[in-house]
Amino acid sequence: MxxxxxxxxxxxxxxxxxxxxxxxxxxxxxxxxxxxxxxxxxxxxxxxxxxxxxxxxxxxxxxxxxxxxxxxxxxxxxxxxxxxxxxxxxxxxxxxxxxxxxxxxxxxxxxxxxxxxxxxxxxxxxxxxxxxxxxxxxxxxxxxxxxxxxxxGCYPTATLLPLLPLLLDGLVEAEDIIVDAKSGVSGAGRDAKQQNLFTEVSEGMHAYGVGRHRHMPEMEQELSLAAGRPVTMAFTPHLIPMNRGEFITTYVRLAGARTADDLRAALAERYRNEPFIRVLPAGTVPHTRHVRGSNEVHVSVFRDRLPGRAIVLSVLDNLVKxxxxxxxxxxxxxxxxxxxxxxxxxxxxx
Structure with missing residues (x-):
């Protein structure tokens, strides 16, 4: 200092x-x-x-x-x-x-x-x-x-950090973004709520805010700025039985002849000097337990078996990063x- x-x-x-x-x-x-x-x-x-x-x-x-x-x-x-x-x-x-x-x-x-x-x-x-x-x-x-x-918000941070650079660089289509999000129970806050009791959330998982979650306009605002035009996304969050952590699976359609490897390379270059963002080697799946308690975000990109599509995975600790x-x-x-x-x-x- x-x-x-x-x-x-x-x-x-x-x-x-x-x-x-x-x-x-x-x-x-x-x-x-x-x-x-x-x-x-x-x-x-x-x-x-x-x-x-x-x-x-x-x-x-x-x-x-x-x-x-x-x-x-x-x-x-x-x-x-x-x-x-x-x-x-x-x-x-x-x-x-x-x-x-x-x-x-x-x-x-x-x-x-x-x-x-x-x-x-x-x-x-x-x-x-x-x-x-x-x-x-x-x-x-x-x-x-x-x-x-x-x-x-926690969902927007985990979603936007890998997605915004891809839109800014024109590597994915803004009209076709699907986000499947999962969060630990601490994301719902500390107030006593029946739906957050141990017996209500343990040994299972469920979706919530389906079709209308309050993080959606926040993400669409930033995605629209990156794309230079209005963007509407599909987003469904789920509550999973762990204290902290977040796992985001984003499905994107590639622009032109781009490949999943192009996306991973672009993210690796964009975040090359960022201390908290780790773009993982090809074929490596991120785990929430590998970021617990830290300010890190781990990101990976996979080729989808559907032609012209890719899958972007990202994890963070919802209470830290x-x-x-x-x-x-x-x-x-x-x-x-x-x-x-x-x-x-x-x-x-x-």
Whole structure:
């Protein structure tokens, strides 16, 4: 870390959820970060060790309500609040604060599209125009200068990182994209829900949000920008009985005489110098267990037995690269730090 870089005093809003806890875990080892405030409305007044015993040894501040935070002691904010609750809170923050928002509240550039998919009008339209979509590897320059970064969702991160370069290079047809997505149960959040009970999810799997999942407009927005024209995709998510991890299978139609090898070579070249993206050797299938606990994304490309088609596989940890790890990566870019700072940990195995 350069000697001129000062410690960043950080507030985590929504620290009692899974992504909040993951932010604490990652930032506790970040050499430029000091966690100065932790909020959790329902858990306010409790020490962190009572909510997350595995983080109790860090000596961090007790949980408080958002209106109890002394903003004069904060430099940077991570907002890990539920969708729909973030807009007015961020709008009320001191303007000098830079923010990474992990909710979906600022990901959609069109407020009308947000209202259509989230069921209410956007409550901070002026702020929405300032938000930058934080897919770090593909939007680094805009992230660097942003005041507010909308951290992408986990499904979009795993889907878009391999798919956007292929569209940008004209290697696949934008009119024929099919995504089969699978996520661990932590992707549904920490709130108690009957459908997420152990007996409801173990020893089986099921689809949800079929035909209309809230990540669809986010992905189509970015795909359309890459293709230069409107793109509509097929997307079906599934819940699988594991704590964390995400596996995306994307079926694409090749453009012209392109081959699956061309796609793999293009991705390998695009991500050659990216520390968190690994394009695997030909014939290698990615595994969610090989990225668990890390900020890595593993990608592979296979030839489909149907002529003119290819299959793109990608995996990540939905709580790290799919949420909190990418958020820390964006903070590093925004502060001109080494991008891997605080994110160097190898995947957990087994």
């Amino acid at each position: 350069p000697n001129s870089v000062e410690t960043i005093r950080i507030a985590i809003l929504g620290a009692s959820g899974y992504t909040g806890a993951e932010l604490v875990r990652l930032l506790s080892r970040h050499p430029a970060a000091r966690i100065a405030a932790l909020t959790a409305e329902r858990q306010a007044g409790r020490p962190l060790t009572e909510v997350f015993p595995h983080l109790g040894h860090l000596g961090l501040p007790d949980l408080v309500k958002i209106d109890q935070v002394d903003w004069s002691g904060i430099d940077f904010v991570f907002c890990a609040l539920p969708h729909g609750t973030t807009q007015e809170i961020i709008a009320a923050l001191p303007h000098a604060l830079r923010v990474v928002d992990l909710s979906a509240d600022f990901r959609l550039a069109d407020p009308a599209l947000y209202a259509e998919w989230y069921g209410h009008e956007h409550r901070a339209v002026e702020l929405q125009t300032q938000a930058v979509y934080g897919l770090t590897e593909l939007n680094r320059r805009a992230v660097r200068d942003a005041r507010l970064v909308a951290n992408p 799919g949420a909190s790890g990418q958020a820390v990566q964006n903070m590093n870019v925004m502060h001109g730090l080494i991008e891997t700072m605080g994110l160097e940990q190898a995947p957990l195995f087994p």
